[in-house]
Amino acid sequence: MATATAGAESTTTRTGFQVSKLFPSYLTGAILAVVGYFAGYYLIKSFVGPHLLAGTGTVPGNEPGDTYNFTEQALLWGFIFMAAGWFIGVGALKYVFTWLLGMKDPDHAEEMKLAGKDDGWIRYFRFTTDHKVVGIQYLVLVSLMLAVGGLLAMMIRTELIFPGARAFPTETYNTIVTMHGLLMIMATISMFIGPFGNFIVPIMIGARDMAFPRLNALSFAFLLISMAIFAFIPFVDMGQAGGAGGGVQTGWTLYGPLADQTGSGIIPLAVSVILAGVSSMLGAVNLITTVMAMRAPGMTYTRLPMFVWGIIASAILSALATSSFTVDLVMILLDRVYKTGFFIASTGGNATGVYLIGSNPMPGNGQTIPIGGNAWLSQNLFWFFGHPEVYLIVLPAFGWVMEVLPVFARKPLFGYKTGILGIMGVTVLSFLVWMHHEFVSGFLPELRGFYMATTEMISIPTGLVFLVAIGTLWRGKLWMTVPMLFALSFVWNFLIGGLTGVYLSDVPADIQLHGGMFVTAHFHFTFVGGALFGFFGAVYYWMPKMTGRMMDERLGQIAFWGMNIGFNVAFLSMLYVGLQGMPRRVADYDPAFATANFITSIFAYLLAASIVLYFYNIIVSWIAGEKAEANPWGAKTLEWQIPTPVPLENFEEIPVVTSGPYDYGEPVTAGSSTGAPGVQVAG
């Protein structure tokens, strides 16, 4: 082990900083993004818009004196140009041009340069193709997203600590709820696939990089610009007719026609979520290809670590389901900006259709026009993505839990193929349940029985995963590290989340509980207590490999217990008020719910404080933590068999895999002690 670590130090030679390395970088990308935004905005606002309204001659049907607010159109094109400027600025399009102009293909040396060879810290601020750099970039960005989303959650709990809506105006509260929801969804979608799918999975399968390194860097660039645009949401108030004002007040589901009528914040929100969706689709294509085509010799599908299976299942869902939501968001934008009728039944007043190309008539002044849109279309498009999406978030956590339980129970995984069946069963079934979100919408009530049955069936493959987890723990020699604690808390929290989900899939119960706090508490048990705590455990588990430093054990334990006590009390209390009938998405509530809400808010603060402590632990340990050896956990998967820090191309020679990843408990070979208490790695 020692020889391996020493060998790694010499592979990373770093040189001093040169200003030329900033061209291109995220700095030039940011500059061109700003330029692009203003160019797009004023092109429409000052040039195209007034030209379209120039008079009845060019725009038949438009009466003199008609006004049409081009601001949202300008805003939309501002963001589109902003994204374009960003991609040009970071140099993402360079190789598209060298390819189409028939220039020389990049050789290995150039590929290595693009991967940040000898670049030092600046490679983290560039369009860098090394999957490990992209993984770290994702880790930092996702942590920031979670931090901002968490801050928004605390604002929600502050508003709800007492009845009476005293902290924020109610419109602002609605915007906070919407932003919290969507930001957390985007963060949790990326939190496993981004940092660990990129950094760990290629090494786990014995590959030197992802299948498409440039596409990989591009998918991170998409998420970064998506977040920059997301930050506009609370600040755009374009004085809409009807006084809708700024922000977005729809909640994360963005149902039409509410989305057509809410504040202008929906424009940056929709653009941002579309870009994040493209990012996750590109990442999914890349990951699936990597696992299909780049496994090391001998790494058969039945020797893949469970975490890889979790990531693959998540990537499949991402590739197949995201399009549905993208279509929904495009329709929202078209409804608002170009006055199409996807979700609006009719439009009135002087709402004017503006067509992008040509000089078609613009009818509609002064009268109500039937358009024929349907709100159910929005619900179906949203939930066809929305339900697979919750499994998209949770499946990598399933994989991670099954990955670490054998490591810390020091025995083989109980039922490897059963675990795969569980993960893949959830993946397939998740496409057949979306309409259980529409039990009270009035849409096709005759199908409610079918969707109730499919939803309840999902507990079968989920149960298989629990079986594997419990079976692995059974009579294991448990090593209670922080990652192990998080894995165990996943089992507990997800069990509550899963069981409350069975209640909600039941039609009579759902009709009572729909739109209430019970639902909010249910999905937080799966997302926070399940997936997010899994992420925290995964950070702790892979931090030694990713940064070369161990995280502090004591701080980790304190944060773990604070998080779990805070989380469980807060959300069990929320389940209780939900059963009592408190609706969700409201800034004020009946005083009868006051005590439970007070308890929820106080323990939510404890949860937040513990998460702050956890992030503090990450930062402090990253800077000055104890140096990690190559395999501190004595694990058997490939990422732990290579030196820390990981060399640029991971493996000097591609390994040949000869056995499964969880063969613990074999006879101990002399000299293979990992230094862990009571733990030795079998040879």
Add this chain to the structure above:
Amino acid sequence: MDASLEHGHAEAGASHVSHVDDDQKVRIGMFLYVVTDILFALFLLISYLFLRANNTQGAWFPAGVPTLGGVQGIALLEAILLVVSGIAFIVAHVGVRGDNQTLTRIGVVIAALGWLVALIVQFYFAGHLPFVTTNGAFASIYITLTGYHLYHLLFAAPMMIGLTVRSLQGRYTAARHLGITTVGYFWYWAVILGIIIWLLPIVLPPQL
């Protein structure tokens, strides 16, 4: 390899410079991309069916809105251009597999010319639609679908230019023709969508 590998579930093997089939990798990646693209179009087509069946106030195709009429002829022309381009692309593929440089070049150039004319025709089509976005649910979804087709044609621009330049340079041989194979995945799908857009108002007319 070094000692560390012996402790894991792997063993040091013979030196593999690259164990990855690069062609297979790109084929899988492009196939998956086209799958996501097809799904996007599929959801638009499902929305067409959904709104046709579930529109409010009978406003799927409100009275007084002009029918497609002559524009449908432009859609047919577009579909024919795309089919010609697609067939030329198949010819290029056959040519490159048989290492016939002349046939490859002729195929690619005709395919690219077909794409260029189709792009211009699609702009003309968009500018001459008889209705606008406010003219009911049919107009909304039809304009969006044709807009998506236009996006395909714009997205194909770097691919078509690149293939033309590179095939004229003679860079595609029987041994290496990944560019033609994988761009083909995308282009055949774009051709199929062009045909679907022409057929849609005939098979499922806007008038209920």
